[in-house]
Amino acid sequence: MKIQNKTALELYELYILNNSDFDGEFFVGVKTTGIFCIPSCTSKAPLFKNVEFFNTKKEAIQSGYRGCKRCKSEYYPMLKPNWLQSLTRSLTNIPLDELNINKIQELSMVSYSTVHRNFKKYLNTTPNNYIQNLKMKQAIKLIKEGVDLTTVGFLCGYNSVSGFRHSFIQKFGVTPGTLKI
Ligand SMILES: [Zn+2]
Structure with missing residues (x-):
C-alpha cells in the first residue's frame, strides 16, 4: 500500500491535487456533506479540518458516508476512469x-x-x-x-x-x- 506512511496532511494534499495515481489507495470522507470521494475527484476541495481518510470504500460507507456523484466513488473501482x-x-x-x-x-x-x-x-x-x-x-x-x-x-x-x-x-x-x- 502506497499510503502506509503518509500523514493525513499528505493525503489531503494528494486529494486536493486530484492525484489519480492514488485512486483506490485511500478514500476521502467529507464531514460537512457526508459524501466520500476518490483522490482524483474534481469536486470543490473541502477544508482540511472537514475531511477524514479511509483505507477502503467499505470503511467509508460503514462510517455513514454516501458515494459522490462526480467521482462515482461508490462504484469504484468497477468504473473505468x-x-x-x-x-x-x-x-x-x-x-x-x-x-x-x-x-x-x-x-x-x-x-x-x-x-x-x-x-x-x-x-x-x-x-x-x-x-x-x-x-x-x-x-x-x-x-x-x-x-x-x-x-x-x-x-x-x-x-x-x-x-x-x-x-x-x-x-x-x-x-x-x-x-x-
Ligand atoms: Zn467525488
Whole structure:
C-alpha cells in the first residue's frame, strides 16, 4: 500500500491535487456533506479540518458516508476512469501504423505510471500488450480486405512476414493465410 506512511496532511494534499495515481489507495470522507470521494475527484476541495481518510470504500460507507456523484466513488473501482474510457474508444480509430505507446501517452494525458497501473487494473493487460492486440485485430480486418501479408506485417511493426506470421500464429493458433478464405 502506497499510503502506509503518509500523514493525513499528505493525503489531503494528494486529494486536493486530484492525484489519480492514488485512486483506490485511500478514500476521502467529507464531514460537512457526508459524501466520500476518490483522490482524483474534481469536486470543490473541502477544508482540511472537514475531511477524514479511509483505507477502503467499505470503511467509508460503514462510517455513514454516501458515494459522490462526480467521482462515482461508490462504484469504484468497477468504473473505468473517464480518460481510460475515452482512450480505449479513441484507440480503435487510430490507423495501424500510428498505434504505439506514444499514441497512448499522447491521448491519455496522464502519467505513464498511471496509464500502466490502470491498464493492469481495469483491462488486465499492459499498454504494450493492449496495443499489440489492437494491431492484430486490425491486421485481421486488412487481411480480409485482401491487403497482402507483407504490407500488413509492416504496418503492425514487423520487418518480415515470417515474424508477423509467427506472432499471429502464437496469438490465434492459425496462420494469417487461413483467414483469407
Ligand atoms: Zn467525488
